[in-house]
Amino acid sequence: MTTLTFLGTGGAMSLSRTHSTVLVGERYLLDCSPTSVAQLKRAGLRPDCVEAVFLSHFHADHTFGLPFLLLERAFKHVVERPLVVVGPPGMARYGAQLVEMAFPGIGERILAESRVKWVEVRDGADGLVRESANGPVLAWEAVSVEHCSLPSFGYRLLQNDTLLAYSGDTGLCEGLFRLADGVDALVVEMNCWERSFPGHMNREDVRSLLRRTTARRVILTHIDDEPDAQVAGAEMAAELQRVDVRAGARLAA
Numbered sequence: 001m002t003t004l005t006f007l008g009t010g011g012a013m014s015l016s017r018t019h020s021t022v023l024v025g026e027r028y029l030l031d032c033s034p035t036s037v038a039q040l041k042r043a044g045l046r047p048d049c050v051e052a053v054f055l056s057h058f059h060a061d062h063t064f065g066l067p068f069l070l071l072e073r074a075f076k077h078v079v080e081r082p083l084v085v086v087g088p089p090g091m092a093r094y095g096a097q098l099v100e101m102a103f104p105g106i107g108e109r110i111l112a113e114s115r116v117k118w119v120e121v122r123d124g125a126d127g128l129v130r131e132s133a134n135g136p137v138l139a140w141e142a143v144s145v146e147h148c149s150l151p152s153f154g155y156r157l158l159q160n161d162t163l164l165a166y167s168g169d170t171g172l173c174e175g176l177f178r179l180a181d182g183v184d185a186l187v188v189e190m191n192c193w194e195r196s197f198p199g200h201m202n203r204e205d206v207r208s209l210l211r212r213t214t215a216r217r218v219i220l221t222h223i224d225d226e227p228d229a230q231v232a233g234a235e236m237a238a239e240l241q242r243v244d245v246r247a248g249a250r251l252a253a
């Protein structure tokens with residue numbers, strides 16, 4: 001888990017970026033946007049490399065790639081290991097409905113043959129994903145954040161000595177500071193540049209975050225309004241950019 005690949009870095013209505021999704025190492029997806037499977041292939045990876053998906057909330061720009069990911073696992077690749085999909089309360093029902101709506105008539109087969117296993121979280125829920133029988137373990141924790149009055153979560157991920165956090169969509173809130181506490185890298189949304197949009201961050205929110213956070217690196221993604229400039233102290237993710245996030249990796253200039 002030493003690299004992040006930004007498969008997409010845009011918000012729901014971005015002009016020039018594909019929808020935001022991050023690949024951690026080559027096994028874990030943070031959200032599963034409508035464009036994420038195509039972007040995985042552009043990055044030279046097969047969709048069946050993914051072993052766990054962490055969904056922040058049930059908005060389309062974060063989840064509508066899931067039917068395509070499961071379709072590939074069901075019909076294109078032979079998969080033996082389950083795909084763990086971690087998400088908000090109601091995850092199993094939402095996931096099954098999404099697949100049935102996307103591919104009526106073959107939904108049940110996709111769900112069975114993709115070997116999907118749903119995990120529903122609440123604030124503070126945690127768990128482990130093991131890469132293979134004796135392989136490394138990824139430890140995760142869900143942290144509640146504030147977005148559009150619906151259950152929304154960020155995730156803290158720990159593997160070896162690297163601790164990461166991912167905000168999903170959120171406004172500036174106490175949950176975000178809790179999420180970012182002491183991490184080697186925080187991936188956080190900045191949907192807006194100047195304008196305010198409830199449940200999202202803008203550049204002033206990012207500056208406030210930078211003043212208080214104990215995260216060692218802050219990387220911005222989920223960008224709808226193209227920034228006029230960099231935000232000092234933060235890095236701006238680019239499409240298909242691969243970033244080294246090992247513990248102690250240096251802040252980019």
Ligand SMILES: [Zn+2]
Nearest residue numbers: 011012061169
């Ligand atoms: Zn979004």
